[in-house]
Amino acid sequence: xxxxxxxxxxINVWRGASQVLNDVSLSVGQGEIVALLGGNGxxxxxxxxxxxxxxxxxxxxxxFAGESGPVSLxxxxxxxxxxxxxxxxxxxxxxxxxxxxMENLRMGAYLRHDDQIGAxxxxxxxxxxxxRERADLKAGQLSGxxxxxxxxxxxxxxxxxxxxxxxxxxxxxxxxxxxxFDRIEEIRAQGTTVxxxxxxxxxxxxxxxxxxxxxNGKITISGNASELAEDPSVREAxxxxxxxxxxxxxxxxxxTSS
Amino acid sequence: MTGGTGMMDRLRHNPAALGIGLLLIGAALxxxxxxxxxxxxxxxxxxxxxxxxxxxxxxxxxxLTGLFSLGxxxxxxxxxxxxxxxxxxxxxxxxxxxxxxxxIATSELSxxxxxxxxGVVAAVAALxxxFPVLRLRGHYLAVATLGLIVIVQVLIxxxxxxxxxxxxxxxxxxxxxxxxxxxxxxVTLFVTWQLKHASLGRALMSIRENELASASIxxxxxxxxxxxxxxxxxxxxxxxxxxxxxxxxxTPNSFGIVTAFMIVxxxxxxxxxxLIGAALxxxxxxxxxxxxxxxxxxxxAYGLVQIVTATLLIAVLLFRPQGLFGSGEPVxxxxxxxxxxxxxxxxxHRGGFPNETS
Numbered sequence: 001x002x003x004x005x006x007x008x009x010x011i012n013v014w015r016g017a018s019q020v021l022n023d024v025s026l027s028v029g030q031g032e033i034v035a036l037l038g039g040n041g042x043x044x045x046x047x048x049x050x051x052x053x054x055x056x057x058x059x060x061x062x063x064f065a066g067e068s069g070p071v072s073l074x075x076x077x078x079x080x081x082x083x084x085x086x087x088x089x090x091x092x093x094x095x096x097x098x099x100x101x102m103e104n105l106r107m108g109a110y111l112r113h114d115d116q117i118g119a120x121x122x123x124x125x126x127x128x129x130x131x132r133e134r135a136d137l138k139a140g141q142l143s144g145x146x147x148x149x150x151x152x153x154x155x156x157x158x159x160x161x162x163x164x165x166x167x168x169x170x171x172x173x174x175x176x177x178x179x180x181f182d183r184i185e186e187i188r189a190q191g192t193t194v195x196x197x198x199x200x201x202x203x204x205x206x207x208x209x210x211x212x213x214x215x216n217g218k219i220t221i222s223g224n225a226s227e228l229a230e231d232p233s234v235r236e237a238x239x240x241x242x243x244x245x246x247x248x249x250x251x252x253x254x255x256t257s258s
Numbered sequence: 259m260t261g262g263t264g265m266m267d268r269l270r271h272n273p274a275a276l277g278i279g280l281l282l283i284g285a286a287l288x289x290x291x292x293x294x295x296x297x298x299x300x301x302x303x304x305x306x307x308x309x310x311x312x313x314x315x316x317x318x319x320x321x322l323t324g325l326f327s328l329g330x331x332x333x334x335x336x337x338x339x340x341x342x343x344x345x346x347x348x349x350x351x352x353x354x355x356x357x358x359x360x361x362i363a364t365s366e367l368s369x370x371x372x373x374x375x376x377g378v379v380a381a382v383a384a385l386x387x388x389f390p391v392l393r394l395r396g397h398y399l400a401v402a403t404l405g406l407i408v409i410v411q412v413l414i415x416x417x418x419x420x421x422x423x424x425x426x427x428x429x430x431x432x433x434x435x436x437x438x439x440x441x442x443x444x445v446t447l448f449v450t451w452q453l454k455h456a457s458l459g460r461a462l463m464s465i466r467e468n469e470l471a472s473a474s475i476x477x478x479x480x481x482x483x484x485x486x487x488x489x490x491x492x493x494x495x496x497x498x499x500x501x502x503x504x505x506x507x508x509t510p511n512s513f514g515i516v517t518a519f520m521i522v523x524x525x526x527x528x529x530x531x532x533l534i535g536a537a538l539x540x541x542x543x544x545x546x547x548x549x550x551x552x553x554x555x556x557x558x559a560y561g562l563v564q565i566v567t568a569t570l571l572i573a574v575l576l577f578r579p580q581g582l583f584g585s586g587e588p589v590x591x592x593x594x595x596x597x598x599x600x601x602x603x604x605x606x607h608r609g610g611f612p613n614e615t616s
Contacts, residue, residue, distance in 0.1 A: 054473060082476030090474050096467035098585065099460065107464050110457065111476045151471075158475060 002029035004065065005162055005193050006051070006086075011060030013043075013050050013217075020046040021057070022217040028162065030065070033184070033194040035208035035225065037201045037238055043217040044197040045091055048164050051195075052088035053078035064162070083111055087160035091167045091197075093147045095154070097140030101131055104139050104150055108157025117157070124153045127186070145176035152183065162193045169200040181207050201238035205229045213238070281444065288436045300436060304504050306544035307439035311446045311497040313524035313536035318450040319490030320522075321531030321585055322459060323483050324466030326396060329387070329403035330494045330521050331513035332410040336383050337376030337495025338502040338512065339414060342427050344372040345503065350429075357419025369433040373442070373499040380495025383410075384488045392483050407514060414510040426509030427502075434504040442500060443537075446493050450533050453489075462486055463531070463585070516564070523571045531585025539582065543567060 006028040013021035021043050028034045038044045049055040051062055053076055062073040066084050073081055082088075096104050105124070109117045125132035128149050134142060139150055148168055155163055165184070169177040177200065185207055188194050198204035205211060205225045213221040213234060221234060228234050291303055316330055343355065344367040351363045367375075391402045414421045421427070453459050464472040465479050472479055502508045524543055528535025547563040554562045574581060 052474065054470075077478075078473050079476035079478055082474075088474040090470050094468050094471035094474070096464050096471065098467050099463055103460055103463075106457070107460055107477075108475055110461060110464075154471075154475065 002031055004028065004063075005030045005032075006065075006195065007061075007063045008047070008051065009061045009063075011050060011057040011062065013046055013055055013057045015046070015055070020217050021050065024060075024214070024217070024219055026212050026219060026222070028193060028195045029210075031188070031191070031193055032210060033188050033196060033208045035196045035198055035201075035204040035211040036214055037198055037204060037211055037228075037234075038214040039199065039238075042214045044199075044214060045166055046217075047214070048088060048090075048166050048195075048197055051081075051164065052086060053081045054088075079111060082158055082160075085159070085161035086164065087155040087158045087162070088164045089151050089155035089166060089168070092170060093144070093151045095139040095142070095147045095150050097138065099139060100136050101139055101142070101150055102135045104154050105131070105157055108154035109159075111158060120157060120159070124156065127183070128153060144172055145179070148172060148176070148180055149183070152180070152187075156187065156192070160192060162195060163187065164195045164197070166197045167199060168196070169198060169203055177203055199238075201234065277448070284440060284444065288440055291436055301504065302544070302548045304434060304436060304439050304500075305548075306541050307436070307443050308497045308501050308504070309521075309524065309540035309544050310443050310537045311439075311493055311500070312521045313528065313540040314443075314446050314450055314533050315490045315493035315497075316521050317525045317528060317531060317533055317536035318454065319486040321525060321529075321536075322454060322462040322466060323486045325392065325483060325487065326400045327391075327403040327487065327490070328400050328515075328518040328522065329384075329391075329406040330490070331515070331517040332403075332406040333380035333384060333491040333494035334498030334501065334513045334517070335407075335410045335414065335510070336498070337373075337380040338498030338508050339376075339421055339427070340379040340495070341369075341372040341376035341499030342430050342502045342508050343420065344375055345369065345431055345433060346427065347431070354422060355420050357417070369438060369499075369503060373438075373496050376499035377492040377495040380498070381488045381492040384491030385484065388484045388487045392480065392487060404515065404518070407518065411510045411514070421510075424510060426507060426512075428507040430502055430506045430508065432503060432506050434500045439500050439504070442493075442496055446496075447533060447537065449489075454531075454533060458482070458485075466531075520567065523567050526571060526581055527574055529581030529583040529585060532581065532583040532587055534587050535581055535583040 004027040008024060008026050010023045010025050011021055012019065012023060024043070024047060026034070026036070026047075036044055036047060046055060050057055051073065053073065057074055060074075063070050064073055064081075064084055064086065065071075071084060073084075073086075076084075096107060099107070102121070105121050106117065109120065125135075130146055131149060131153060134146060139147060142150060152165070152168065155165075168180050168184070172180065181203055184194055184196070196204055196208060205228055208225040210223065211225045211228045212219050213228070221228065221231065223231070291300060295303070312330060312334070316327075319325065320327055343351075343358065343362065344365070346355065346366070348364055348366040351358060355363070387406055391399065391406070394402050415423050417423070418425075454462075461472070461477045461482055464475070464477055465483060469479060498513065501512070505512075520543065524539040525536050527542070528537070528539035546566060550563045550566060554560050
């Protein structure tokens with residue numbers, strides 16, 4: 001693994017009276033795509049929210065390799081975490097429906113005060129031509145896939161070093177999901193580290209270098225994405241593939257009727 | 259025709275020239291009104307101006323952030339009383355308002371500093387009240403801000419050594435004229451317009467649109483909401499001060515829940531967040547309420563104004579819930595889109611997404 005950009009060590013997080021994260025540790029290396037897999041309520045979103053400062057851990061530490069040395073994130077406010085170079089693209093797209101596509105993108109650069117914002121918008125218009133087409137439309141009028149593209153681009157407008165994506169495939173058609181994941185690989189190729197939270201394990205394991213599986217607030221499995229894709233328990237639980245090992249019986253080949 | 263639209267285009271690209279032009283036209287209208295209209299007509303126009311300040315500032319603080327505050331009358335009251343005490347003739351202060359500290363009791367300010375002081379007192383009150391109150395949302399916030407009105411009324415009623423309690427302050431100098439009122443209208447519109455179209459305005463709208471996403475891009479929501487609330491309160495305080503010096507008397511019941519209702523109707527009619535919309539609705543409702551007065555008297559049906567306004571509100575909510583202009587403006591500075599192709603081609607041919615099935 002390359003040098004860690006983000007290091008989460010034994011965090012315990014509570015929402016009210018219930019513990020949502022139990023001794024979670026993980027790390028994301030510089031330039032990697034790391035996936036966090038798990039079902040509903042496993043603690044995926046809570047992990048992201050804790051990293052981005054929207055939730056506070058009761059114990060444990062989160063360290064980010066900032067430009068001038070390691071920074072502890074656990075006591076920082078969300079806006080300062082964004083400033084450090086961590087962008088959080090929240091679950092369910094969450095575009096500003098009443099604002100235009102252009103305004104959404106400008107909002108992504110809200111904390112930036114440089115003169116490159118216009119150039120960055122132009123850059124992403126090249127990457128996602130559909131956004132240029134839709135620039136003056138209200139974001140709420142876009143289709144689900146277009147909104148996902150917009151949410152992704154809005155997160156990138158803060159020029160993050162670490163992009164955290166919360167279920168980018170949620171509610172999208174398979175064809176659109178393919179396109180989104182192509183873009184995620186492109187984003188990494190351009191130097192942004194990606195931390196990806198997904199239920200769609202098949203897709204996530206295809207693009208990720210490494211992955212963690214979280215269940216009931218605990219990390220249960222971790223390893224290289226290719227290994228995880230072969231892991232029988234992962235295959236059964238998250239890829240929907242029944243394995244011979246797991247069932248202990250040989251599955252006869254399906255009869256294919258024409 | 260073409261000359262006209264050409265000029266409009268040029269003006270649109272030169273907001274400074276447009277602003278100066280509007281100011282000159284406004285000044286000419288006010289000069290004309292001051293010279294030729296009757297005092298009654300001037301008062302009506304003055305009320306319209308005060309309503310514009312109230313509606314525009316509430317449209318800014320409520321409409322852009324999605325807060326639903328009904329607290330404007332509380333801030334009007336604070337601004338009105340502060341200004342009225344400051345301009346009150348020093349000779350009468352000692353007998354009528356014995357509780358005033360020495361430096362206020364002996365001084366007698368002119369309208370502008372008194373109005374500014376009124377705005378500042380209202381803003382400070384909003385700052386203090388805002389910390390706890392803005393943690394609430396929706397109906398809870400609305401009810402809590404109604405509570406502010408009650409608190410301010412009770413305070414004024416009971417601090418009678420400096421406010422004369424329920425008797426109220428009568429015989430205030432009539433210092434408000436159309437110049438002062440419309441000067442403040444221009445300031446209100448200018449400030450809110452500039453802020454709305456700056457990054458701050460977008461940040462405020464992002465809070466209204468989606469709090470989670472707003473937080474995720476680093477918007478300091480609590481701080482910005484408080485700022486919008488305080489700015490709205492400042493202008494409400496100014497409006498209260500102008501009102502007091504137009505009507506020349508002020509009691510704890512001058513502004514109350516009915517006032518809050520009227521301002522909210524203006525904002526809803528104009529479109530929540532639309533500044534021009536709020537201003538137009540304020541003018542329309544001011545005219546309607548004055549025009550209805552003789553009719554009320556003639557047919558002996560007092561309360562007609564409220565019935566008409568309420569009906570109008572219901573109709574708007576049913577048929578055009580976004581109001582006249584939504585949260586936009588009839589004239590906007592378009593954000594430039596670099597290299598946007600002039601023709602609208604079908605997006606499927608440009609690498610767009612097919613529509614999802616879900």
